[in-house]
Amino acid sequence: MNTTVKALALAASLLLSMTACNANATSSGTEQVKKAFTTRFPNRQVLSVSETPVQGIYEVVVKGKQIVYTDAAAKYLFVGDLIDADAKTSLTEKKMADLNRLDFNKLPLQYAIKEVRGNGSRKLAVFTDPDCPYCKQLERESLPDITNVTIYTFLYPLAQLHPDAPRKARQIWCSKDRLKTWTAFMRDGQELTGSDKCDTSALDKIEAMGDELGITGTPGLIFANGRLVPGAIAKEDIEKLLDAK
Incomplete structure (x- = not known):
């Protein structure tokens, strides 16, 4: 839902800007498209421009990892999925996956609650909120x-959605056995009873990291190949992504 709202807000902003800006670009080259787009929408930083399989339509990626499609003159825009009907795949979704790809090895794993199952060979990081119902569904x-x-x-x-979640996160972090406390609370429904008074600076660092990575909702799953996937996805999908290269 957050992604949809952002996309609609971006589209509205761009359409409003079109009433006040003009450009005369006619070339179909990506550099000319970038120039035309930047002229019409000077407040939108263009990160990349690419041709699409649709003749005369270009993919523009603007700051904030937003994807917009436009003609060569940046006169007509649309925001939404570009679908390959033959392959039955979303080209937009594939591009977003590439944009959201992260370096798993750069995650500050020392601030995470670590759980090793079996040989522990596959890796998964989860950004989660103790009061998020979808996080509990995932668990x-x-x-x-x-x-x-x-x-x-x-x-x-996410305090703006769950005002008591920061306190519960601190209680979990301050417990003697974080994994046991987390598991009992999220998977077994046991109430938290411990103190939230300890050094919780790690949680501040996690919050800053999440903002930097662009994680706007929970749960957010990061796989070893750098793929960031939002939501309480099914076990079968997690297995596939854990094994993906």
Whole structure:
């Protein structure tokens, strides 16, 4: 839902700007498209321009990892999925996956709650909120039977949605056995009773990291190949992504 709202906001902003800006670009080259787009929308930083399989239509990526499609003169725009009907795939979704690809090895894993299952050979990081119902769904339905994996759980409470979540995150972090406390609370429904008074600077660092990575919702799953996937996806999908290169 956050992605849809951002896309609609971007489209509205661009359309409003069109009433006040003009450009005369006619070339179909990507540099000319970038110039035309930047002239019409000077407040939008263009990160890249690419040709699409549709003749005369270009993909423009602007700051904030937003994708817009336009003609050569940047006169007509649309925001949404570009679908390859033959392959039955979304070219937009594939591009977003590439834009959201991260370096797993650069994650500060020392700030995560670490759980090793089986040989622990596969890697998964999860940004999660203790009061998020979808995070609990992930913990209770999708993750329990997955093995041979090391799961790094980053406590990432979204206070604007769940005002009590930061306190609960601190309680979990301050507990003697974080993994046991987390598991009991999220998977078994046990209440938190411990103190939230300890050094919780790690949670501040996780929050800053999440903002930097562009994680706007929970749960957010990061796989070893750098793929960032939002939502409580099914066990079968997690297994595929854990094995993907």
